[in-house]
Amino acid sequence: MSPAAPIPVPQTTTRPIRPTSPPQPSAPQRLPRPRCVPQCAATTPRRDARRAGTASCPACTAESAPRVPHLRWLLGLFARPDPIDTAQWRRVRASLPWIERLDPDRDDRLRALTAGFLHGKTITPVDGLVLDPDQRCMLAALCCLPLLEFGAEGLHGWSQLIVYPDAFRVQRDHVDAAGVLHIEDDELSGEAWDAGPLILSWADVCADIDDPESGCCVAVHEMAHKLDMLDGAIDGTPPLPRDWQRAWARDFQSAYDAFVTQMEAGLETAIDPYAAEATDEFFAVCSEYHFSAPQLLREHMPAIAAHLQRFYGESPFDRAVV
Numbered sequence: 001m002s003p004a005a006p007i008p009v010p011q012t013t014t015r016p017i018r019p020t021s022p023p024q025p026s027a028p029q030r031l032p033r034p035r036c037v038p039q040c041a042a043t044t045p046r047r048d049a050r051r052a053g054t055a056s057c058p059a060c061t062a063e064s065a066p067r068v069p070h071l072r073w074l075l076g077l078f079a080r081p082d083p084i085d086t087a088q089w090r091r092v093r094a095s096l097p098w099i100e101r102l103d104p105d106r107d108d109r110l111r112a113l114t115a116g117f118l119h120g121k122t123i124t125p126v127d128g129l130v131l132d133p134d135q136r137c138m139l140a141a142l143c144c145l146p147l148l149e150f151g152a153e154g155l156h157g158w159s160q161l162i163v164y165p166d167a168f169r170v171q172r173d174h175v176d177a178a179g180v181l182h183i184e185d186d187e188l189s190g191e192a193w194d195a196g197p198l199i200l201s202w203a204d205v206c207a208d209i210d211d212p213e214s215g216c217c218v219a220v221h222e223m224a225h226k227l228d229m230l231d232g233a234i235d236g237t238p239p240l241p242r243d244w245q246r247a248w249a250r251d252f253q254s255a256y257d258a259f260v261t262q263m264e265a266g267l268e269t270a271i272d273p274y275a276a277e278a279t280d281e282f283f284a285v286c287s288e289y290h291f292s293a294p295q296l297l298r299e300h301m302p303a304i305a306a307h308l309q310r311f312y313g314e315s316p317f318d319r320a321v322v
């Protein structure tokens, strides 16, 4: 675990902790997620006291670019990304259970999206972490997995993926209604900054890969935040056609309210309690379940599962390995 504080005080959304035992079909047990303080970033706390993800504040982001297209991104529009070598893609595919299950058409689309990611974004390992080309390609492919239907527009507005060896610590402060300053330490497995970088813990990514049906996938969680941020509001509703957006907002709010009521009543929940943190976290957590435990999501939140199926396409775990 990295003790370093990567970036000070942004806005965050977090991600639940990985269960200690194999997932149960009806009620997976997750450890509580670390808290994150929403401001301008979204986080995912760590797995053993972790699950966090953050969306960020332009003023404190590691990337200096505010809400304007990054120069590198603009230049990238005029250059074609190098295609991913077939042998390398075969290795990446074999390493990632979600991708291994994609049909040929979606596999081709993901490969093209991944090439665009590698072309347009910088992957920066920190704290002594070294990533080989296949590992970089794996990270890019995982980040692009939620974009199979949405498309490359989902990568807009940011240019850097920062990767820590393990969960990382951040310190946040906020002033409560009584004017008292609170300073809190969080241990995060991921962050997504608004108009800034996406940050992942490599150890948590590897844990997701080792247990792909656990309901946890930090890369998907943070990318869901990135999609949510595209319309300028971190509210759990990504940019959608107007009619769909209305239905989405209605159904998600209703499911979120019911989930919070269930939590407040002290009842056991089918999905990670961290989803009750805020509507944006609810969307990000449900997105993880779509990709890693779709049957469970369908059983307990059919309306949400239907929206996510339309938004992300068929879950790889609704499909047998070919």
Ligand SMILES: [Zn+2]
Pocket: 012, 013, 014, 015, 042, 043, 044, 052, 053, 054, 221, 225, 280, 281, 284
């Ligand atoms: Zn989050």
